[in-house]
Amino acid sequence: MRVPDRFRVAADAGLGAVFAVAVAFQAYQVAGSWGAEHWPFGAAVAVWVCALALVRRRDPLWTAVAGLAVAALAVLVTRFVHLPAEPSPAASLGLAVLVGSAVRTLPVRTACAVAVAGLAVVAGGFLAGPGSAVPVLSGLFWLAALVAGAGLRLLAVRRRTVAERIRRAERLELARELHDVVAHHVTSIVLQAQAAQLVTAKHPEKAAGSLAGIETAGSEALAATRHVVGLLRDAAPAAEGHERLGELIEGFESHGRRAHLRLDAEPAGWPPQVSSTVYRIVREALTNVSRHAPHARAVTIGITQHERTVTVEVEDDAPRVPARRYRRTGYGLIGHGLTGLNGYGRAGYGLIGMRERLEALGGTLTAGPRPGSGWSVRATIPTGGRR
Structure with a gap:
């Protein structure tokens, strides 16, 4: 297994542990303040959203859509049923991961749509549970996800731009090297061939010398071409000076x-x-x-x-x-x-x-x-x- 894959597995394992602790702590707090019969709904919603966050890499768009849909449904339920405010802190943490991943990886318009949908869920939480501190925490999680996702996205764009600039510079360098070598030596071969035609027409006995000159020029061109290949392969080539x-x-x-x-x-x-x-x-x-x-x-x-x-x-x-x-x-x-x-x-x-x-x-x-x-x-x- 490659190192990046190992890192991702370790990161997801750590994130899963954080989700588990958040859901367990939330259930404990709700059971203590609201009663034992009130914690299962919020815990179930949080487990669904956090599970989607753990598999977000398979499809960032649809996992984000599914997570937001579950959270929106939970907000509607709490609007008509006497239950703790949604999205709960643990569910908000999972939504933050989904929204941040979408903002970082999806096309601009799609990412903006997911971010706006996340804000709508947060706003729905404010309307469903006015006066509660839970929607405020959800809003902070959403903002953190937006900032982190946008920051990582800009960083990726910058890396791609730098990589493309480097590739373009390498292509130009290759074009220059090929032009310098091929044009110079092929010109020499052409001139030798033209001279050979004149010499052969007037002094056939001197044709061997002209052909030898063409052979020498061709050998020099081949050696120079090999030198260019060496420049492309070696990390620190010897420059012509x-x-x-x-x-x-x-x-x-x-x-x-x-x-x-x-x-x-x-x-x-x-x-x-x-x-x-x-x-x-x-x-x-x-x-x-x-x-x-x-x-x-x-x-x-x-x-x-x-x-x-x-x-x-x-x-x-x-x-x-x-x-x-x-x-x-x-x-x-x-x-x-x-x-x-x-x-x-x-x-x-x-x-x-x-x-x-x-x-x-x-x-x-x-x-x-x-x-x-x-x-x-x-x-x-x-x-x-x-x-």
């Missing part, structure tokens, strides 16, 4: 383009999330150049550290070209082929992912054409301290 920028630039230059890194910072003092974000921004920017700026020949990567921020700027030298046709998406205008800037000036998933990462850290991202020609991506990342 600034120390791998050299590998990233070498991979970019292997396709015949130049990349120059200008580092004016102290990466050793960066927090892990800053180091990882710098790497991913550079990777996404280089991937965009490879995919959407075919005429760019050189890229400059500048990383500068200030008192409380790190600035990453990636610029290419692609010339402006005429725009082709566009389609509108939820992220803005996306061109089929080249855009009116340099071919990758679009708000795709990569830029959205980068912006979300930076906003989560309190940073900013800007991307746009440079004066004259080329494209620039500029990111500012807070480091949380001084140099």
Whole structure:
């Protein structure tokens, strides 16, 4: 048996013991003040209501309805027969459990209806037994049940909201990881395949080398995908950081383009999330150049550290070209082929992912054409301290 089940059984056993004591004490008090012939009715009503409270988890709605119906009937009986006021203290305790459980678990409208019905039973007790302190106690029990049920309901809603926010953040993280890995490495494979087609057509004897390059790129993509799976499985994965920028630039230059890194910072003092974000921004920017700026020949990567921020700027030298046709998406205008800037000036998933990462850290991202020609991506990342 699972721990929650054991806890529920123990809680219900304790609640049953409380009910038994309440019914017995009530019967003793009524027998002493009203006479021995007056306690059985109130005890029977209390036993029925308390028994329904103990099985409330099977059906919170109908157990609450049945309990309220028994209590309402008891109120009507005491209105015309000389008996102690109803609902009695023990029955009110059982009703409080039923009403509180309904308010906590049922849909809003149904829960409100049960709460109002409970208040009506309490009001009926006041009318049936004016001047008695028992209806006052019933009202206090009803109020306590309402407060406790509503409080637990709000707490559950808050937990669900937090859980959903966490799940949404995890889904976004997964989407970013998949985009970062798949887009970068698949782009490399596509470029290698395009180069292989040209080489095979002009120099068939060099086809083996091109195919070997495709195989290497595919192996790297497979290893990177496995790394993403490891990130999802491990509780504390090793983040990709600034120390791998050299590998990233070498991979970019292997396709015949130049990349120059200008580092004016102290990466050793960066927090892990800053180091990882710098790497991913550079990777996404280089991937965009490879995919959407075919005429760019050189890229400059500048990383500068200030008192409380790190600035990453990636610029290419692609010339402006005429725009082709566009389609509108939820992220803005996306061109089929080249855009009116340099071919990758679009708000795709990569830029959205980068912006979300930076906003989560309190940073900013800007991307746009440079004066004259080329494209620039500029990111500012807070480091949380001084140099």
